Amino acid sequence: MSTFLQQLVNGLSLGSIYALIALGYTMVYGILRLINFAHGDVYMVGAYVGYYASLYLRGDEPSFFRAAVVMLAAMIACAILGMLIERLAYRPVRQASKMTSLITAIGVSLLLENGGQLVFGPDPKFFPSLAPHYELSVGDVRLTSEQLTVFAVSFLVMAFLYVLVMKTKTGVAMRAVSFNLDAAKLMGVSTNQIIALTFALGSAFAAVAGVLIGMAIPKIDPLMGVMYGLKAFVAAVLGGIGNIPGALIGGLLIGLAETFVVAYISPTFRDAIAFATLIALLLFRPQGMLGAVVKEKV
Amino acid sequence: MKRHAWSLACALIAVSTLSSCNGGGSGNGDEIVVGEFGSLTGTTATFGQSTHNGVMLATEQLNAAGGINGKKVRIIVEDDQSKPEEAATAVTKLINQDRVVALIGEVASSRSLAAAPIAQSNKVPMVSPSSTNPQVTAVGDYIFRVCFIDPFQGLVMAKFATNTLKMKKVAILYDVRNDYSIGLRNVFGEKFKEMGGQIVAEQSYSEGDSDFRAQLTALKATQPEAIFVPGYYTEVSTIARQAKDLGINAPLLGGDGWDSPKLFEIGGKAIEGSYMSNHNSMDDPNPVIQKFVTDYKAKHKIIPDALATLGYDAANVLFDAMKRAGSTEGPKVRDALAATKDFVGVTGTITIDKDRNPIKPAVVLQVKDGKFAYVETIAP
């Protein structure tokens, strides 16, 4: 039984990371109907910015203050990166065909990955310890402070975003843009700013995920965003693409599914389970769990 | 239009390919050109770069001492981007265009296997520094290696666990995408059981994974006395940490894939007390080893890892064979390589056997106070 509980804990902590990244996917897709392939790589950049920041701020004792500063630095850097990507790569092709924007997104993703290998070096780097490390045990089940932090942070971020989107004027503008870009423009919403804000927020939270993973795992490499990004995307679809609480639920579910498949069936299917889920979803319930069914109008 | 399109395409192909081959460099008369191919970029880039460092150090030292019979050696290195088909292309280029007289490479058995047939059919001797799959040297009699093969290393650890650690219940966590890891796991499992031990559980992961908690939790439930983790240091260090986080106190056992200063950096306290098999121990007072460590540190500012050391030895074994052969002709160098006996390398005293693999002992090291400490030697 304690093994099962431990696996539960493992799955939830893995899932929280997916949830954080999925939030960015779901927001951007909601607004632009674009799968931002580069999002996983922004997460990677966030981890690296955090890495270099923590090297720069090298102190003797791990402290929460240092962790917070590093995370802030990563968030700012990635917010800027996200806005740059949108402005330079996605905006020019916004009016073009879907395939063009898709290929552009793939191109940006490749650019970040290969650029990362060039700039950071292809070998994995290892995060220095940032925050104090505690271990808790409940019976035979073990939990680390990093795992708890990840879990707590993803809830907080989701709550923050939910309040932002549902209860504020900016949120209303964001929702308007996601319903109909042109109509929102006609209603006086500054769509370019809203889109930029969406990218900034999504990228900032991906950076948070990156730094948290750095603290928890602690291995980072330039290709880490590929698999995590894809699985986070599946999580976003699972929860209902465009739906913020859905991203959190989707992330946790994917994390749990993966952990249980690895533990009880076979580790070889670790990556396959995410794709299999996606395929099943898209065939039987494309709107995901919390999404609304959208009828295609001619 | 069609005709123009075709001739345009043909012209394009012709011009660009012909321009990319600059007539082939066969080197001037007093130079020996040796080719090296490795993964300088791509997913296993650090292995290729490390090996390259070792090879270049050996070459520089050789040239500083006068070269081979007065001629200096020039290394032409080609990147295979960690891809097997690129290894084949790189080797084709080295042989046909650069006209190298011998090849050094590769680290990964899959890439060695891709390139070996080409070397063999062109009668160019090839020395692999670190490919451990037995099939590599089986490709042909021009293919050699300076590292021990998987069957031997798996046996070493099985012997150590049974005879020295007196363990009976061991679990295995191996990399399912890495033939080195699979090879070791197969042999270890077989030999350990032969010697009366029991493999209580087996789990796998894929290289590049960073979360092993699910597998470790499953292994923990079977209460093993030790966990055999024959993977690369990149994953092993993380596995060690996560194992400690989950409350697993059993030591880990591993192979030479662990060898890197980074193992301690990340593994930290979690890897203390674990054991690995390796070619030699860096704190072995043997002057040959110490000189190499000093020279390498002076040039690269870090202690060499197993790959750099094997690259160094591979290069030196090749140079030694060329000296003994008194020529750089393929068949003569090949025969000299096959006759290598008691060559003193940094990774041990190397004698090449009839399968073109080295006969040399392995050492078992333990992680103590953030370094490898020598425990015992196990002979073949």
Add this chain to the structure above:
Amino acid sequence: MRRLGVVAAIGAACWLASALANGDLIAAVAVPRYPLRIITLAGINIILAVSLNLINGFTGQFSIGHAGFMAIGAYGAAWLAVGFGPAFSQTLGFLPHAAVDALLVLACLAFGGLLAAIGGLAVGIPSLRLRGDYLAIVTLGFGEIIRVFILNIDAVGGARGYVGIPNLAGFGWVYFVAVLTVLLVRNIVHSSFGRTLLAVREDEIAAEAMGVNTTRAKVISFVISSTLAGVAGGLFAFYSMFLHTNSFTFIKSIEFIIMIVIGGLGSILGSIVGATLYIVLTEVLRVAAEFRMVAFSLLLVLIMIFRPQGLLGTLDFGRRRRDARKMVPAAGAGAEK
């Protein structure tokens, strides 16, 4: 058509000659080994790029799983050759050696292609009812699933790689199959079925309203595309004599995408140019290997922003410039409102 026939005849002659001389005639007489390798690899990639263009460029369905079908064909053909080659050669021992080899290659390539076709059917039927971006991810996923599946089959080498594949194909065979592929795809595109595919690309709903069975068209196109990829995979196996699943990752699939995008999505000639350019640039830029992929990804983005129709646009065989203008897809085709 006649001109293409002449080219095909030259190709057949090359193949025959090289088959008779055990693949080395071309090398020995005309071109040194290393550039020949480049040309042969370019040829294999041309087959892959042109077949991918059929489904991506002409049918407008974005598939990033091409490497998976290449892998199926490669491993299938190799397995048949390794397993039954010797028995086959013995049974047909009364025929001249070159003929036996040729028949063996044909049989293995056909087998590889068939397996890939089945794979294409299995992947295509569920996936092709999905929209653009989802289809991309799903095909990517299938490609990876196929690869991991093959990785776990020990009979074809697993993580070690598949050794001992006979060297049955060289430049001659590759050229022959490449010419055939181009002919085939060109004829498909210029047939009424080709118009169906273009209709599906331009506006699926309108095509459906016009009575086109879009799912059937998409699936057929997908299966043809994957079959050709499988045959190319078989050629790759016989040329490389060694297979490892690391050669068939999604990065490979993306490389094919880069090739057809650079050349022009709706143009067969564009795919040929794109594939050749990619292979040649890879070799030429060997010195700057780390920058190579960065350069290609940057190129991809820049092309999408400034010249999304690729280098050749819609210029193609048998189409003059003024006709080409009529074929340009309407701006925003397929974009969601």
